[in-house]
Amino acid sequence: MKSAIALLLVLIMSVAALATIALASPTFQDGFVTGYLNVSGDGQTEIVSTNLDRWKGFTNTEVLYGKGSIDYFATGHSNQSGNVSQIDRKIEFPKGLLVNVQHFDSSRVFKGTGLDISNINVVSSYSGYDSLIVTPNCTTFDVKSEFNGIWDLEAFRKDIYQNIDTKTMLDGKFEVDKELIFT
Numbered sequence: 001m002k003s004a005i006a007l008l009l010v011l012i013m014s015v016a017a018l019a020t021i022a023l024a025s026p027t028f029q030d031g032f033v034t035g036y037l038n039v040s041g042d043g044q045t046e047i048v049s050t051n052l053d054r055w056k057g058f059t060n061t062e063v064l065y066g067k068g069s070i071d072y073f074a075t076g077h078s079n080q081s082g083n084v085s086q087i088d089r090k091i092e093f094p095k096g097l098l099v100n101v102q103h104f105d106s107s108r109v110f111k112g113t114g115l116d117i118s119n120i121n122v123v124s125s126y127s128g129y130d131s132l133i134v135t136p137n138c139t140t141f142d143v144k145s146e147f148n149g150i151w152d153l154e155a156f157r158k159d160i161y162q163n164i165d166t167k168t169m170l171d172g173k174f175e176v177d178k179e180l181i182f183t
Helices: 002-018
Strands: 035-053 058-078 085-093 096-106 115-134 139-158 163-182
Antiparallel strands (some): 035 058, 058 085, 085 115, 096 115, 115 139, 139 163
């Protein structure tokens, strides 16, 4: 894992020096729909997003750097009462270099569940969809992807009564369909 993170940082710094497009993806504000981001093109891409909701006790961060052709769509929304928040993303990246890091943290300090999810991809091709749904009693992360490169998904929650730790790391050409549900 440490070598993958070191490789990721080197790749991020290399790609960041070349990036020419900076965009922000959806964020939650006051429990209402806040929008979407749709990017389609060929070149250098940089997408950085941080969603912080202290009322629900979570942060969600995404960093994506790419060089090549990309079709990217992300949307974030909450229901009217603000009890359910959801972020959906779809990425089509046929060839090039794509570095994508997602991190979700539900901090107990801000009345969260103590859940921590990290999804890291360093790939030469990627096609996939993922969805993060946060409710007061349940957090769901669902990912379906086909890729060539490194795919690393880790989730854990530790407290007095439960110790949940799951990790999946793949390096090569794979298809993945994984859903994590924490209640």
